[in-house]
Amino acid sequence: DQQVKQNSPSLSVQEGRISILNCDYTNSMFDYFLWYKKYPAEGPTFLISISSIKDKNEDGRFTVFLNKSAKHLSLHIVPSQPGDSAVYFCAANGGSNYKLTFGKGTLLTVNP
């Protein structure tokens, strides 16, 4: 039973265009959501997060949108750069639950 789902295993975009990565969750107890980026042979690196009391959080080229009614969040990267090519994981936790539940990840490839 996957509580955090990333249904697109991969995404390819052109440099300069927008990348949109999607994530769905099923557990209503989740109230904090995070995106991590992972390069090969490295650990996940925190990118951006959002609390359930917000519907948008922006940090430079990265924006996360949260739609609680649909239990859906998305990460927008604009403009996309070749260095953004990596696996992106959506993760969630909530309440007093400290453990992160991750999706399976989406491999983003940004072509020059």
Added chain:
Amino acid sequence: GAGVSQTPSNKVTEKGKYVELRCDPISGHTALYWYRQSLGQGPEFLIYFQGTGAADDSGLPNDRFFAVRPEGSVSTLKIQRTERGDSAVYLCASSSMGGPGEQFFGPGTRLTVL
């Protein structure tokens, strides 16, 4: 400042052997987590320490897995009688306190059981 470090970076062992994986969290972080990532999957929670005590070990797959954090800093994940299915990347993360929020990950230890 130094991030989370893990040693060894790679470990190859034979089925049935015992292994120890080490994690050095960010200095001052009281919360420490172990996750396991299998091929094609996201990291899966194993155990959480707050200080020296294991606050939640519900993710450990069976009693062959054990972890300690005797002084509230370095942690060791111990796997007895390794099986081929234990092959994965073992990730350690730390945070300044428990609860929802960002966790900082180390580079992981890739364990291969032959």
